[in-house]
Amino acid sequence: MQDDIPTEAAKYASPPCFMHELSPECRVEAIRSDAWRDVLRWRKAERKRLLDARLALTQHDREARSSRIASMLDVTTSDYSGRIVGTYWPFRGEPDLRNWGTQVFERGGHIALPVVIQKGWPLEYRIWTPGDPLERGVWNILVPAQGPSVQPDIVIAPVVGFDEAHYRLGYGGGFFDRPLAIMQRKPWIIGVGYAQSRIPTIYPQPHDIPMDVVFTD
Numbered sequence: 001m002q003d004d005i006p007t008e009a010a011k012y013a014s015p016p017c018f019m020h021e022l023s024p025e026c027r028v029e030a031i032r033s034d035a036w037r038d039v040l041r042w043r044k045a046e047r048k049r050l051l052d053a054r055l056a057l058t059q060h061d062r063e064a065r066s067s068r069i070a071s072m073l074d075v076t077t078s079d080y081s082g083r084i085v086g087t088y089w090p091f092r093g094e095p096d097l098r099n100w101g102t103q104v105f106e107r108g109g110h111i112a113l114p115v116v117i118q119k120g121w122p123l124e125y126r127i128w129t130p131g132d133p134l135e136r137g138v139w140n141i142l143v144p145a146q147g148p149s150v151q152p153d154i155v156i157a158p159v160v161g162f163d164e165a166h167y168r169l170g171y172g173g174g175f176f177d178r179p180l181a182i183m184q185r186k187p188w189i190i191g192v193g194y195a196q197s198r199i200p201t202i203y204p205q206p207h208d209i210p211m212d213v214v215f216t217d
Contacts, residue, residue, distance in 0.1 A: 039203050047169060050161045050197055054093040057194070062093060065217035069192050070100035072215040076190075077154070080109030086125045086152030086187065088114055089134075089142045094158040095192050095217075102130050112152050114175070115143045122178035124149045152187050155180070157211060159193035166191065166211040167204040177209050188212055 057065075085104050090096045101111050112125035116138040126147040128134075137143035157176055161169035168191055170176060180189070191214035198216070202208070 036205070039205075043169060043172065043202065046199065046202075047160050047172065050169070050199075051092060053196055054160075054194060057093065063096065065194055066095040066097060068217045069095050069215050070097055073097075073100060073156075073190070073192075074103075076213070076215075078107075080104045080107045082108060082110075083153045084110045084112050084125075084127070084150055086112045086114065086155040088156065088158055090158075091139070091141050095194070097156065097192065105130060110150075112150050113144055116141075116173075116175055119173065122182060123175045124179065125152050126150070151183055151185070155187045155189045157189055157191050159191050159197055159214070161197045161199050161202065162191050162193060162211070162214050163199055163201045163204075165201070165204065166214055167202045167208050168211055169199070169202045174207070177207060180209050181207075190215060192216075 085101070087097060087101045087104075088094070090098070105111050111128050111130075113128045114123045115126050116123045119138065126144040127150055128144040128147055132147065133145040134142040135145040155176075157168060159168045160171060163169075168176065180186070189209070189211040191211040193214070193216055195216040204210070
C-alpha cells in the first residue's frame with residue numbers, strides 16, 4: 001500500500017540529544033554544527049537498526065513483500081512506453097524489483113541502473129537491457145558494463161528508512177540526492193521499502209530531497 005504515515009508513529013529507538021529543541025516548522029533549516037554531528041550519529045544508529053531488522057526477514061518474506069510493492073507500482077503507473085525508469089539492483093535485503101523491471105522493458109519502457117563512479121561523486125544512470133553484461137561496481141553491486149548515461153523520467157529509490165514528509169534515509173553517502181540536485185528536469189521520485197522502515201522524521205536538512213511518494217508492502 002501507499003504509506004500515509006499516522007501521527008501516532010512509533011518513537012525513535014534513540015533520538016538525538018538536542019531534538020527537543022527543534023520545532024516541526026524549522027526541521028529543514030540548517031542547524032548548528034554540533035547539532036548536525038548529533039544528527040549524523042543518530043542517523044548512523046538508526047540506519048543500523050533498520051538494516052538489521054530488514055536483514056532479519058526471511059527470503060520468502062522479502063519476496064512476498066517485494067511482489068506487493070511491484071503491484072503498487074503498476075497500479076500507479078502502467079504506461080511505461082518511451083519512458084526511462086531508473087531502478088536498481090537489490091542490495092542488502094532491499095525489495096527485489098528485477099522482475100518488475102523486466103516487465104517495464106516488455107511494455108516499451110527503458111531501464112536505467114545507477115552506477116557509482118566513485119565515493120563522494122553523484123551516481124549516474126546507464127541504460128540497461130535485460131541480458132546486457134553487468135560488472136561489479138562499488139560495494140560489489142552489479143552495474144551495467146557499458147551503455148550511455150541518461151536522465152530518468154522516473155526514479156525508483158530504495159530506502160533504508162523514510163519519514164512522514166517522504167524524506168529518505170539511505171546509506172549515508174548522498175548518492176541519490178546529489179544527482180537529483182543537478183538534473184536538468186526533476187524526475188518523479190518513488191520511494192520503495194518495507195513498512196517497518198517508517199520513522200517519524202529523519203530530521204531533514206537543506207540538502208535532503210523529498211520523494212514524491214513512498215510505496216511499501
